Amino acid sequence: MKKIRFVLSVWVCKILIYLGKLMGKKGSATPGAIAYKICPDVLRILSVKISKGIIAVCGTNGKTTTNNIIDKILTDKGFKVVCNNIGANMLSGVITAFIEKCDLKGNINYDYATLEMDEAFAVKIFEHLTPTVMVITNLFRDQLDRYGEVELTANYLKGALNLKKEVKLIVNGDDPVLFNIAKEHGNYLTFGVGQKSVSSYKDGEMKLCPRCSKKLSYEYYHYSHLGNFSCDNCGFNHPDLDFYAKDIDLSDGISFAVNDDTKIALNYKGFYNVYNVLAALSVIKTLGIDFENINEVLSxxxxxxxxxxxxxxxKKVILNLAKNPAGFNQALQTVMSDKAKKDIILAINDCESDGRDISWIWDVDFDFLKNQNVGSIGLCGMRKDELNVRLKYSEVNALYNTYDNIKEAILDKLETDSDVLYVLVNYTVIFESQKILKELEGKNNG
Known part of the structure; x- marks a missing residue:
């Protein structure tokens, strides 16, 4: 009976995946959720068939990019990989990713699985599989009504790690909260930026020692609370990094050296992508896989x-997710590093998956927008009026106005004399924005 339920769950899930693709649906959670109801053991049965290892990828920002870079490297190295690469990162999305790769009998002949996991669901997922390696990119304030402060998210991750003591943990050693989690876990490696960076920016979210709750001291910040920290009270301080980036150059994409030997040069934007690439490379190295031709693989x-x-x-249009203070500040800093004349659209919704509480916009440094290269700013989304008030308090001098919808904003900004348009949106605005831009691009190239 158990075997029948397992095979039935696979069949039903595959049918739903197929129907979803026919209807053009982006999400992949529902098929896995129904498969789980039919056979609660479906993920455990499939995950033990992965032959070489399972990688769990968590963190407030950057986990989708990090996860997909790991997938790209492993795939290009000739390995067969299961990956939830569109970001469906709860239990149901992970189940869908596995079933999509197995055959109709539930056989799955794959080497690795690299899985982005929602921090709050990591415990639930760990109940059904055992990662070989877990990498955590960072912990920032995000979706305050769901996660609360950083400490609550940290507790979710500690709960998952307590279930699987054998997991090799790789953390961002520039993040004091993560390094504290790593020290408690014991079996860990660290990555980070090994020197004061060209992007050094102090907007600290968490300045208290995670061990004794006294104020942390910083020799320097990279951004938010990431940096070279130490506690004068209890002695908790920044680790000697196992994997570090140095000689960082952001003038033309990103370039840096890893541990004084591997040179990375990529056409990616944003200092935060140094962390994402470094996190992925730390995992690859820990798995015992070489970095040969890594620039060609990632190019x-x-x-x-x-x-x-x-x-x-x-004109060129750049679409980027910005969903919390740390991510928004890094996005704005990256946009402002582009010296071209630019227009900017900011779109914020407050749907359940965005988080209802948008008070975090008051922690975003909109002073970045006080720049002579900013032509105009368009505000839209469900909370456009709050954005309007927020920009007034920042005394942003650029012309800004509100729009009823994202399409109206995009069409209007395409008619200005700027060289580039940046569209910064939170989660539920992403796919609508992308669909509009792809349709316009098709007409433009048609």
């Missing part, structure tokens, strides 16, 4: 939806 990597995604219309 044709296409970022996931709304990760500095480019469209060629009347």
């Amino acid at each position: 044709d990597y296409k970022p996931q939806v709304a990760r500095m995604e480019a469209f060629n219309l009347k």
